Amino acid sequence: MSIKVQNISKSYNKIKAVEAISFEVKEGELFGLIGPDGAGKTTIFRILTTLLLANEGTASVAGFDVVKEYKAIRNSVGYMPGKFSLYQDLTVEENLKFFATIFGTTIEENFDLIKDIYIQIEPFKARRAGALSGGMKQKLALCCALIHKPKVLFLDEPTTGVDPVSRKEFWQMLKRLQQKGITILVSTPYMDEAALCDRIALIQKGSILKIDSPENIIKKYDKIIYDIKAKNKHQLILDLKNYPSQYSVFAFGECIHYIDKNSVFNSTDLQNYLLEKKHMEIEISVSNPTIEDVFMDL
Amino acid sequence: MKTILFIIQKEFRQIFRNKAMLPIIFVLPMIQLLILSNAASFEIKNIKFSYIDNDHSVTSRELISKFQASNYFNVIESFSSKKVADWQMQTGKVDVILEIPNHFERDIIKENGSNLSVSINAIDGAAAGVESVYISQIINSYNQKIQTQLYQYNEASYIRPVNIVTIPSFWYNNTLNYKTFMVPGILVLLVTMLTLFLSSMNIVREKEMGTLEQINVTPIRKYQFIIGKLFPFWVLGLVILTVGLTIAKVVFSVPILGSIGLIYFFTSIYLLVILGIGLIISNNSDTQQQAMFIAWFFSVIFILMSGLFTPIESMPQWAQNLTLLNPILYFVEIIRMVMLKGATFSDISRPFFIIIFYAFALNGIAVWTYKKVN
Structure with missing residues (x-):
């Protein structure tokens, strides 16, 4: 096991940030912590990277205890905090060199590991980090987190505030790093990214709701979701919420996701109900569930 | 390292x-x-000085000229009455008012002494203290001078009072x-x-x-x-x-x-x-x-x-x-x-x-x- 978390709890002055969390990450796995803002993802990262002491429970990273052997952990993990935290007034190259030096290594020594990523930012190596675009900053931060060839990589919301193309590229890079044998723990509030992980833990209000592979999570979901569209979307949500047998209603992109309480559901009845409420251009169709649907249902 | x-x-x-x-x-x-x-600087300079001369005598003018000669005082003007002077103090135009009473010269000669009234703006207490010292120094030195003069006037045979003069030497500065x-x-x-x-x-x-x-x-x-x-x-x-x-x-x-x-x-x-x-x-x-x-x-x-x-x-x-x-x-x-x-x-x-x-x-x-x- 590369990461082992057992019954970890942490509270900040009586406010519980995480409560009795347990999970394990296998070596070479790409594991995702999926949850909304404030779910406790960053707290877990800070405990595992030895920046924060848990109130209860034990955890180990790469075989080292986070409390007793924190020094060994600091040598063997890479951490990329959610906020860009490199020196904005140093250049790309200086930042990389700085982190290489304080880890007691050189850029050349582990260059093969970061080569793919570094090549993309190399044309800007004399530019100050503060002047880079969001996607470039992420790539630089990833390079700095990788420069000492860590066994485990912690990425806290690496794609927040990054454009869709860069996000996609970023996940491709993660996949390549995974192939090089690095265990990766990544957190994200984006449900679409969850599907790219080997396994995910759905986390909310400091507790883990489910741990499984994204495919299994969707497969095990037993309810049928209907896409419903109509001209007046706002009124449609209100009317659907008043429908007697509704189980849940929420906006999902351009349509409304609707789940019925009854397993036998007649869409014509709903259509008639909506027509009665004077809705126009009504469309009802069965939708494929996504992680987001599962999450909304938990 | x-x-x-x-x-x-x-x-x-x-x-x-x-x-x-x-x-x-x-x-x-x-x-x-x-x-x-x-x-x-701790030196207090440019003190706004004013006076009310009720006596208009040689002695009173001589005293005022001592203040004019000092480079610590800016003699602003003379006022006709204490009331006017007080008002000027109120508006902040003067810091010090020296009032010389009527019959100043006569009293000195006849009665061997007279009183002066000095009003100082003491909003800044430290400055007022220093100003008071400057004023008394000037008045004292003037006092000594007229004393000797008066003795000379009255009895030429009178023994001059012995003055102990201290000359300080300031070390290191x-x-x-x-x-x-x-x-x-x-x-x-x-x-x-x-x-x-x-x-x-x-x-x-x-x-x-x-x-x-x-x-x-x-x-x-x-x-x-x-x-x-x-x-x-x-x-x-x-x-x-x-x-x-x-x-x-x-x-x-x-x-x-x-x-x-x-x-x-x-x-x-x-x-x-x-x-x-x-x-x-x-x-x-x-x-x-x-x-x-x-x-x-x-x-x-x-x-x-x-x-x-x-x-x-x-x-x-x-x-x-x-x-x-x-x-x-x-x-x-x-x-x-x-x-x-x-x-x-x-x-x-x-x-x-x-x-x-x-x-x-x-x-x-x-x-x-x-x-x-x-």
Whole structure:
């Protein structure tokens, strides 16, 4: 096991940030912590990277205890905090060199590991980090987190505030790093990214709701979701919420996701109900569930 | 060692890259030294003086001419009545009103004495005290003069009263040049404040930017990081001292009688104390703003209780005891002793060892309160 978390709890002055969390990450796995803002993802990262002491429970990273052997952990993990935290007034190259030096290594020594990523930012190596675009900053931060060839990589919301193309590229890079044998723990509030992980833990209000592979999570979901569209979307949500047998209603992109309480559901009845409420251009169709649907249902 | 050198290199790079910071570090203190040393004077000059002469005699005019001759007083005008004069005092146009009574001259000759009324604007109590001394000095000297004159008038055979005249000799600053006294003190303030502010804001800045979190997950050792971060400010402190001493010598011609090496040796240890305080502030604040306010709190107390602007001897006993904790006090004392008195190491050994003790104690606390883990 590369990461082992057992019954970890942490509270900040009586406010519980995480409560009795347990999970394990296998070596070479790409594991995702999926949850909304404030779910406790960053707290877990800070405990595992030895920046924060848990109130209860034990955890180990790469075989080292986070409390007793924190020094060994600091040598063997890479951490990329959610906020860009490199020196904005140093250049790309200086930042990389700085982190290489304080880890007691050189850029050349582990260059093969970061080569793919570094090549993309190399044309800007004399530019100050503060002047880079969001996607470039992420790539630089990833390079700095990788420069000492860590066994485990912690990425806290690496794609927040990054454009869709860069996000996609970023996940491709993660996949390549995974192939090089690095265990990766990544957190994200984006449900679409969850599907790219080997396994995910759905986390909310400091507790883990489910741990499984994204495919299994969707497969095990037993309810049928209907896409419903109509001209007046706002009124449609209100009317659907008043429908007697509704189980849940929420906006999902351009349509409304609707789940019925009854397993036998007649869409014509709903259509008639909506027509009665004077809705126009009504469309009802069965939708494929996504992680987001599962999450909304938990 | 390599790590420390690299952090120092990084730190200097960041300081020199910050375009707004360079003038703050080098130009502002020099302007302060030039302005403050010329302006922060304890001499009270240009006192706005007015008088009401009810006597209009030779004696009264002679007395007023004494005030006109003094370069401390600006004789504004004469008023016809006390009422008008009081109103002018109320509007702030005059500071001092001298009222010479009717029959002033006659009373002096006939009754061997007369009374004068002096009103002083005492909103600034210290200034009023000094003004009162100046006025009595002028009146006293005038008094002596007319006494001798009167005796001569009345009885030529009268034995002249024996006057004991004291001629003070002012040691270490024989012209009582206040700049000689102030420049070393202000230089101490500048060196202290600048290093305190810069060091207290420095580590907290990394906290604010989030870079500290990134640093904390690295295997870097506490002492490596702290030395690497603070060393550049230690150097800057000595650079400021150098520039300041040059200005003191060249612009203000302040004598440097003692050994310059001793001043540098002491400053280099003194700076450790200040950097330690800065680091403690940094450790206990979350934002640069907080750090700045705390640094301000300490520097105001340190400055006002350093004996630079108000003599420590006139403070209440508890405040005097408190000043013993003030590092600026020792620095001001030592730099004045070395520069003006030519003190050697044995003369300043007591404050010297106190500062060494502080350096160890404060830096111990600073390193102890610096935590990589929450």
